[in-house]
Amino acid sequence: MNIHAISAIYRFEMARTRRTLMQSIVSPVISTSLYFVVFGAAIGSRIQHVEGVSYGAFIVPGLIMLSLLTQSISNASFGIYFPKFTGTIYELLSAPVSYLEIVLSYVGAAATKSMVLGLIILATAALFVPLRIEHPLWMILFLVLTAVTFSLFGFIIGIWADGFEKLQLIPLLIVTPLTFLGGSFYSIRMLPPLWQTVTLFNPVVYLISGFRWSFYGLADVSVGVSLGMTLAFLAASLAVVAWIFRTGYRLRT
Amino acid sequence: MLPIISVSGLSKTYASGFQALKNVDLEIRRGEIFALLGPNGAGKTTLIGTVCGLVRPSKGEIRVDGHDIAAEYRATRSLIGLVPQELTTDAFESPWGTVSFSRGLFGKPPNPAHIEKVLRELSLWDKKDSKIITLSGGMKRRLMIAKALSHEPRVLFLDEPSAGVDVELRRDMWQLVRSLREGGVTIILTTHYIEEAEEMADRIGVINKGEIVLVEDKAELMRKLGRKRLALQLQSPLERIPPLLSRYNLELAADGCEMIYTYDAKADRDGIAALLRDLAGSGIAFKDLHTTQSSLEDIFVDLVSDRQ
Numbered sequence: 001m002n003i004h005a006i007s008a009i010y011r012f013e014m015a016r017t018r019r020t021l022m023q024s025i026v027s028p029v030i031s032t033s034l035y036f037v038v039f040g041a042a043i044g045s046r047i048q049h050v051e052g053v054s055y056g057a058f059i060v061p062g063l064i065m066l067s068l069l070t071q072s073i074s075n076a077s078f079g080i081y082f083p084k085f086t087g088t089i090y091e092l093l094s095a096p097v098s099y100l101e102i103v104l105s106y107v108g109a110a111a112t113k114s115m116v117l118g119l120i121i122l123a124t125a126a127l128f129v130p131l132r133i134e135h136p137l138w139m140i141l142f143l144v145l146t147a148v149t150f151s152l153f154g155f156i157i158g159i160w161a162d163g164f165e166k167l168q169l170i171p172l173l174i175v176t177p178l179t180f181l182g183g184s185f186y187s188i189r190m191l192p193p194l195w196q197t198v199t200l201f202n203p204v205v206y207l208i209s210g211f212r213w214s215f216y217g218l219a220d221v222s223v224g225v226s227l228g229m230t231l232a233f234l235a236a237s238l239a240v241v242a243w244i245f246r247t248g249y250r251l252r253t
Numbered sequence: 254m255l256p257i258i259s260v261s262g263l264s265k266t267y268a269s270g271f272q273a274l275k276n277v278d279l280e281i282r283r284g285e286i287f288a289l290l291g292p293n294g295a296g297k298t299t300l301i302g303t304v305c306g307l308v309r310p311s312k313g314e315i316r317v318d319g320h321d322i323a324a325e326y327r328a329t330r331s332l333i334g335l336v337p338q339e340l341t342t343d344a345f346e347s348p349w350g351t352v353s354f355s356r357g358l359f360g361k362p363p364n365p366a367h368i369e370k371v372l373r374e375l376s377l378w379d380k381k382d383s384k385i386i387t388l389s390g391g392m393k394r395r396l397m398i399a400k401a402l403s404h405e406p407r408v409l410f411l412d413e414p415s416a417g418v419d420v421e422l423r424r425d426m427w428q429l430v431r432s433l434r435e436g437g438v439t440i441i442l443t444t445h446y447i448e449e450a451e452e453m454a455d456r457i458g459v460i461n462k463g464e465i466v467l468v469e470d471k472a473e474l475m476r477k478l479g480r481k482r483l484a485l486q487l488q489s490p491l492e493r494i495p496p497l498l499s500r501y502n503l504e505l506a507a508d509g510c511e512m513i514y515t516y517d518a519k520a521d522r523d524g525i526a527a528l529l530r531d532l533a534g535s536g537i538a539f540k541d542l543h544t545t546q547s548s549l550e551d552i553f554v555d556l557v558s559d560r561q
Contacts, residue, residue, distance in 0.1 A: 002327070008357025012350075019345060087341030091400065094305040094335050095358040096327040253267060253308050 005097045006105045013079050013109030024075075025117060028067050032121050035063055036128060039185050050187055053216050056129040061212040062184030063125065068118045068143065069150050069179055069204070073171050076110035076154030081161050084250075093252060099245035103155065110151035115143055132215065138223070139214035145230045146207050152237035159250050178204045183212075188220045203229060255319055256280040257408055257439045258304060263313030265299055265463075273299040275463040277313070281408075286430065286440045288450035288471075290553050291460035297443040298338065300460065301410050305335045317408065331359055334406030338413040340393045344386040348377050348396050351385065352403045359404035371399045374429065391422045398429070409433060411442040415449055427453055447550035457549070461557050474552065483514040483525060485532075486541040495535045501528050512539070 017024040039059055050058040083089040092102065125131060133139050154171075161167040182204030188196050199205055200221070210226025213219035219226065244251070258281035265274040273296045281287050291297050302308035304315055306326060315322045317329035343351055352368050372378045375395040380388060388396065394414070401409060411430070415423045423446075430440055430453060444450055450457055450471070457474055459466040467474075490509035501524070502515045516524050532539070 002360045004357045004360050004362060008354050011357075012346075012354050015350070086343070087337075087339050088343060090307055090335065090337050090341065091355060091358060093307050094330060094333070096330040096360050097358065098327075248309055252306075253302075 002097050002101050005095060006101050009105035010109045017113050028071055028117055029120055029124060032063050032067050033124055036125060051218050054129060057131060059185050060125045060131060061215050062208050064118045064121050065208045065211050066179045066184050067121055068114050068146050069175055070171060071114040071117050072110055072147050072150035073154035073175060075113045076107055076151040077158035077167055079106050079110055080155055080158035081167055103241055107151040107155055110154060111147035114147045118143055134217045135214040142211045142214055149230060149234040149237055152241055156240050159244055178202050183208045183220055203233060254283060257283045257318055259316045261314050264311050265303060265308060266311045273463050277465055279465055281439060281441060284437055284439055285455040286434055286453050287456050287458060288454035289443045289458045289460060290450055292557055295460045296463040297460055298412055301412055305333055305410060306330055332407045334401035334409045336397045336401045336411045336414060338416060342385045342393055342396060345384055347382050348372060349381040352399050355400040356403035361404045371402050375399050391418055394418055408439045413443055415446050447553055451549040459553060459556050466556055480515055480517060482545050484543055485512045485539040487512055488538040488540050497535050498531055
C-alpha cells in the first residue's frame, strides 16, 4: 500500500478546501440556514408537528442529508475532474499508485469534507431548534455510509464528465430533485397513497428515512431496508468504479 | 549490462483506428542521454506515455530495470520521472507544495532537504511559496522538472523540454541534464530542436510514422551519414558548371560566385585534390575556401524525407 501517496492526495484535497473555505464550508452552511429559516419558519408556522416532532426539528436530518449528498458529489467529482481538465492527471496516472489507493484518497477526502459540513449544519441547526439523537451510532453510520457512497458517485461523475456542464448535469437535474422529493421536508406518509408508492422508487427516500430514524425514531420505511438500500447503492458505485479502472475509461487511452 | 529500458514488439492502435506505434523495439542503456527525434505525430509522445503508464499498449512488452511495466508497475513507475510537453500545473498551489505532493505521490517519505535542493538547483527557491499562477513560463517549465525529480528517479523522460524556453534557460537546462547524467540518471528526451540532441545526446533514435527508423550513437551517426561541403569563393562568377567537372557533385550558388562540392565524409580526400587539379585545368580560380559538415538536422531531414 502506497501510504505516502494516499496521504499526499488526501492532504492536497483537504488543502483545496482550506483555500476555498468560503465556497466549501461557509456557502453551504449559509444556504442550508436559509432553507432552515424559510421552510422552518414559513411552513413550520402552519405545520406545528410531524408525528410528535416539531417541524423545525423534523427537517434537520433532511437538510443535513441534502447537503451531504450534494457536497459529497460536488467535492469528489470536482476533485478528480479538475486534474483531468488542467492536465495534471498525467502525474497521478504515471505514479506507482493502485486504483484502490486513488479511490481511497479522493473519496476519503470528499467524504471527510462533506461529513464535516454535515456536522457543522447539525451544530448550526441546534442553535435554532431543540434536537435529540436517539441512535447516535446509527446516525454516524448513515452519515459515513451516505458520504462515502455519494462521494463514490461523484467520483464516477468526475471521471465521466468531459466538460463543466456535464459535471453539474446529474447533481442539478437528478440528485437535487430526488432529494427534495425524497422526504427532506416532509414525511412521505403526508402524501396521497399513489404518490407514496411512486416515492418509494426514489432511492434518496431510504437514506433520509434511515437518517431521520437515527434522530427521532421516526421512519417512512424500516431502518433495515434503509441500510440495505444504502449498501446496495454503495456496492453499485464500487462496481462502476472498479469497471472504470479495469478499462481505463476516460483516463487512459 | 541489462538495459534500463527494454521495449519489444510494441504496438499501439488507438480506438479511432490510428496506429501510433508499429512493432517498436528499443533498448535504452543505463546512464545515457538518449534523444528521440521525429516529426509531429511520429509516435514520440505515445512511446513515452506507454513506458510511463499513461497509454495502454495494444501489443508488446516493456521492461524498466528488468521489471514488467504492467505486472510490476509500482517498481517501474517509482524509477521514472516524467516531464510532459504541456505546462500542466496546479495554478493556486505553491512550488514547495506541489513538489512535495509529487514526492509523496511516488511513494517517498517527506524529505524537505531534497525538495530544497531540487528547488535551488532549478532556481525556484525564491519562489517556493508563491502561487504557481504568478510564475513565468520558464519557471513553470523548471517546476515541471522539479516535480519529476522530487522522488529521485533513475530514469527521466523529458518530452520537448525546450518548447517555449529562451536560449539562456535552455542552456541552463542542458547543464542540469548533464549533471543528472553524471549522477547516474538515464535521460530520454524528445525534441524538435536538433541542436539540443546534437549538443547533449549520446545516442539518437529516429521515429517516423510509428516506426523506429534508426538508433545509433550520435558520433557514429554523424560519421556514417554526415556529408561534408566544400565551398569555393570564385574569383569570377560562372554561368554553369564546365563539362570537365561534371563528374563531381557540384552546384553553383551566390549568382555563380560560389561553387559548392558535396562529398561523403567517409570518402578519402582524393576527390578534393582531383577537383582542385581539374579546376586549375579548367582555368577556374578561387580566392577562398572552407568546409562544413552536415548537421544532425540535415541527417534527420534526409532520413525522414526518404521514408515519406
